[in-house]
Amino acid sequence: MDSSQFFGISSIAYILAMVVYIAYLVFRNSMVGVTATVITAIGFLSQTAAFIIRWKEFYDMSQMGLLRSIPLTNLYESLIFFIWCLILGYLIIEWKYKNRSFGAFITPIAGMALAFIDISGMDKSIHPLVPALQSNWLLAHVTMSFIAYATFAISFATAIMYLAVSTKDKKSGAYLFWTVSLGIFAAVLIAMGIDFLAFKVAVKSPEAFIKSYLFKASFRSDSGFIAAFSYFATAAFVFLIWRYGHGLKKLITSFSISEDMLDDLTYKSIAIGFPIFTLGGLIFGAIWADQAWGKYWTWDPKETWSLITWFVYAFYLHARFLRGWRGNKIAMVAVLGFVCTIFTYLGVNLLLSGLHSYGGQ
Amino acid sequence: MSDKKTGKGIVDRIWDVFSSIKLAVVVFSLISLTSIVGTVLEQQADPEKNTQLLVKMFGIGHDPAHSVLGVLESLGFTDMYHSWWFMALLFIFAANLVICSIDRLPRILKAVNEPVKPLSPEQFKVMTLKREVVLKERLDSAKGTMEAALQKAGFKAGVSQEDGSLQLYAEKGRYSRLGVYVTHLSILLILIGAVVGLFLGYNGSLNLLEGTSSPVAYMGKGIEVPLGFEIRCDDFDVSYYDNSDTPKSYRSWLTVLDNGREVMKKEIEVNTPLKYKGITFYQSSYGYSPNQDSLFRFTVTANDGKKQDTQLKFGQAFEIPGTKVTAKVLDFSPALSMDQSGKLFTYAEMMNNPAVFLEFAEEGKHKYNQWILKRYPETWRVQDGMVEFKDLWGAQYTGLQVRKDPGVWIVYLGCIIMGIGLYAAFFMSHARIWVRLREEKSSTRVDIAASSNKNKLAFEQKIEKLVKSVMSPKS
Numbered sequence: 001m002d003s004s005q006f007f008g009i010s011s012i013a014y015i016l017a018m019v020v021y022i023a024y025l026v027f028r029n030s031m032v033g034v035t036a037t038v039i040t041a042i043g044f045l046s047q048t049a050a051f052i053i054r055w056k057e058f059y060d061m062s063q064m065g066l067l068r069s070i071p072l073t074n075l076y077e078s079l080i081f082f083i084w085c086l087i088l089g090y091l092i093i094e095w096k097y098k099n100r101s102f103g104a105f106i107t108p109i110a111g112m113a114l115a116f117i118d119i120s121g122m123d124k125s126i127h128p129l130v131p132a133l134q135s136n137w138l139l140a141h142v143t144m145s146f147i148a149y150a151t152f153a154i155s156f157a158t159a160i161m162y163l164a165v166s167t168k169d170k171k172s173g174a175y176l177f178w179t180v181s182l183g184i185f186a187a188v189l190i191a192m193g194i195d196f197l198a199f200k201v202a203v204k205s206p207e208a209f210i211k212s213y214l215f216k217a218s219f220r221s222d223s224g225f226i227a228a229f230s231y232f233a234t235a236a237f238v239f240l241i242w243r244y245g246h247g248l249k250k251l252i253t254s255f256s257i258s259e260d261m262l263d264d265l266t267y268k269s270i271a272i273g274f275p276i277f278t279l280g281g282l283i284f285g286a287i288w289a290d291q292a293w294g295k296y297w298t299w300d301p302k303e304t305w306s307l308i309t310w311f312v313y314a315f316y317l318h319a320r321f322l323r324g325w326r327g328n329k330i331a332m333v334a335v336l337g338f339v340c341t342i343f344t345y346l347g348v349n350l351l352l353s354g355l356h357s358y359g360g361q
Numbered sequence: 362m363s364d365k366k367t368g369k370g371i372v373d374r375i376w377d378v379f380s381s382i383k384l385a386v387v388v389f390s391l392i393s394l395t396s397i398v399g400t401v402l403e404q405q406a407d408p409e410k411n412t413q414l415l416v417k418m419f420g421i422g423h424d425p426a427h428s429v430l431g432v433l434e435s436l437g438f439t440d441m442y443h444s445w446w447f448m449a450l451l452f453i454f455a456a457n458l459v460i461c462s463i464d465r466l467p468r469i470l471k472a473v474n475e476p477v478k479p480l481s482p483e484q485f486k487v488m489t490l491k492r493e494v495v496l497k498e499r500l501d502s503a504k505g506t507m508e509a510a511l512q513k514a515g516f517k518a519g520v521s522q523e524d525g526s527l528q529l530y531a532e533k534g535r536y537s538r539l540g541v542y543v544t545h546l547s548i549l550l551i552l553i554g555a556v557v558g559l560f561l562g563y564n565g566s567l568n569l570l571e572g573t574s575s576p577v578a579y580m581g582k583g584i585e586v587p588l589g590f591e592i593r594c595d596d597f598d599v600s601y602y603d604n605s606d607t608p609k610s611y612r613s614w615l616t617v618l619d620n621g622r623e624v625m626k627k628e629i630e631v632n633t634p635l636k637y638k639g640i641t642f643y644q645s646s647y648g649y650s651p652n653q654d655s656l657f658r659f660t661v662t663a664n665d666g667k668k669q670d671t672q673l674k675f676g677q678a679f680e681i682p683g684t685k686v687t688a689k690v691l692d693f694s695p696a697l698s699m700d701q702s703g704k705l706f707t708y709a710e711m712m713n714n715p716a717v718f719l720e721f722a723e724e725g726k727h728k729y730n731q732w733i734l735k736r737y738p739e740t741w742r743v744q745d746g747m748v749e750f751k752d753l754w755g756a757q758y759t760g761l762q763v764r765k766d767p768g769v770w771i772v773y774l775g776c777i778i779m780g781i782g783l784y785a786a787f788f789m790s791h792a793r794i795w796v797r798l799r800e801e802k803s804s805t806r807v808d809i810a811a812s813s814n815k816n817k818l819a820f821e822q823k824i825e826k827l828v829k830s831v832m833s834p835k836s
């Protein structure tokens with residue numbers, strides 16, 4: 001069997017797990033709950049196997065040594081690794097909190113994303129690395145950054161859920177904040193999905209994808225009509241979420257997820273992600289740059305935005321510990337942190353270096 | 362720092378400002394916001410580039426954009442990470458960090474230097490995490506059971522005798538309370554290292570043609586920096602992944618000459634630099650600049666197996682050993698390719714696929730011509746033997762990044778300490794546990810109280826496990 005078959009098994013398992021998780025929430029039968037967990041675990045193991053097989057395929061091909069052949073070189077591989085981290089994070093949460101309620105939220109996302117990446121034209125071809133990327137520090141840097149991104153994504157999800165549960169008034173700032181954030185976030189995800197389908201570009205490196213393809217089928221379309229329509233659709237989408245946001249609250253409370261638990265999960269995810277991000281994202285990145293180019297810090301846009309992200313999460317932790325911030329205020333900081341994370345990963349390449357390169361022409 | 366006493370001296374007030382978290386937030390925000398401007402405007406760039414950028418971003422005309430850029434430039438935004446005010450922000454950030462830490466340190470040091478003590482009955486009462494067990498054994502035996510259970514959970518217990526009862530008390534991870542301070546200290550170290558590098562080091566570059574050497578590096582706009590020794594490039598080579606133009610490695614063979622003596626030879630690559638007397642040479646770029654003195658290098662093997670290495674300039678000829686056949690270099694392409702109609706052309710300005718065109722002759726009479734491609738051994742075979750095209754030497758230069766940074770070790774030390782500090786701050790906690798044992802009839806009543814400064818949920822589960830372990834084995 002090759003890696004793509006295992007990925008197929010995983011996506012089926014995750015989607016099946018969602019159905020069983022929902023059944024569990026309806027019937028509250030512990031056997032059903034255990035079944036759901038087992039199916040998720042099977043999906044996870046299968047994905048792990050797929051990851052290892054792809055690693056081996058890359059290793060056999062690239063003649064670069066085992067460590068440097070970790071399959072994290074293009075957008076397709078990095079999204080799969082991200083999903084793997086998410087499921088791992090979820091399984092840990094389920095185990096620690098003895099609560100299966102999140103399963104019904106997480107597994108469909110993972111399953112659909114995997115299936116989606118599969119149909120959007122994944123390519124088995126594996127491209128070897130250029131010299132600057134052949135470094136063990138880079139390997140540690142990329143892996144740890146992704147793990148941190150996954151924890152931040154979890155904190156974002158729980159913070160949004162927290163805000164959804166705790167805000168009542170449609171006109172309050174916090175309600176507006178979470179509905180608009182969620183709306184824009186979902187619109188960006190959908191627009192990226194359309195890009196994948198339109199251009200079949202999952203195998204490009206993240207940089208190449210972002211520069212040449214991101215939002216080209218929607219917001220940045222050459223056709224003015226499609227671009228305008230995309231903005232209009234986003235606005236309408238945000239409005240709908242704002243209008244019917246209370247539905248989400250009902251859904252979450254019906255899954256017996258409490259505010260305290262969401263707050264605690266947001267904090268825990270950040271408390272795990274922050275040191276990993278500091279070490280893997282900032283420090284290992286700096287060490288790699290130092291070894292490759294002789295400069296550990298150059299204030300380039302990517303580094304600067306990583307630092308801004310780091311500041312936001314540092315602020316989250318200090319506000320919580322020293323000022324005792326809780327509730328909506330701190331949840332909004334967590335959401336802001338993830339917005340910065342996304343911008344560090346996508347926006348910097350799209351807007352900043354993109355502008356620079358066009359400006360030069 | 363929050364107490365608002367009146368009649369404070371000026372020093373105290375400044376101290377209060379610098380020890381406040383509000384200042385930290387303001388400085389965080391200012392650094393972030395100004396940095397955003399710095400990531401949008403290209404730093405140290407051609408003004409025209411940034412003017413175009415402003416035109417594109419705000420849709421204004423070229424002239425207004427130019428004057429806006431003028432304002433931004435006078436404020437230092439076009440080279441903001443070196444501007445006085447950004448340095449000042451970083452300095453305030455550092456000062457804030459130091460003073461905040463000093464402000465809170467005594468309290469923490471007190472906590473850290475104070476080992477766990479037995480609890481008084483009143484203190485015991487107010488603990489939030491408590492459990493109660495009755496063990497069907499005498500006090501002495503119960504004490505042993507509890508000590509073993511604590512040991513298993515990683516606690517080494519002290520004992521205090523009270524009238525008619527015993528108290529076991531233990532703690533672990535007391536020093537993890539320092540994690541936050543260690544992390545703050547590491548940030549300071551990194552900043553100090555950066556300042557040392559800024560004042561005592563430099564960043565330069567150097568292009569060296571194969572076969573040449575230099576006693577200096579160049580900084581910024583052509584300023585020479587003496588190295589104190591000479592560095593020579595013996596050779597440079599790019600290797601590619603099979604049948605593609607994806608580079609696999611860039612390699613330079615360098616020699617260090619100190620007082621005219623060869624003291625060091627090293628092959629460097631991206632990610633493996635050369636270091637000598639505190640100066641580091643990194644492989645950063647390369648280029649192609651052919652000249653009259655560039656040498657074509659071949660290994661020639663005759664059909665009878667006679668082998669010879671040879672090197673010659675453009676237009677010169679060599680002999681296939683043991684024969685009367687000569688070959689003359691007629692043409693050279695750094696990157697030869699063929700279009701669909703079979704016409705040859707040069708597709709790149711670097712030596713991506715070097716090829717040499719040889720004219721073979723016997724006793725002065727033209728015999729045949731052939732292209733020999735360095736990367737493709739199947740082209741080396743000719744009628745009269747094998748001609749391996751090894752290199753066109755002296756035509757490529759290596760681009761080196763030259764750096765002296767005596768502060769980098771402080772930065773690295775800071776990074777290591779930060780790793781330790783973060784681990785202690787986020788993944789360790791100060792856990793304390795007290796166990797009171799009182800004999801009642803023939804059994805022993807056990808009261809357990811515990812506290813942890815972090816990760817309370819997991820700690821509670823741990824205590825639960827401990828309680829279960831003492832209850833189950835003898836039942």
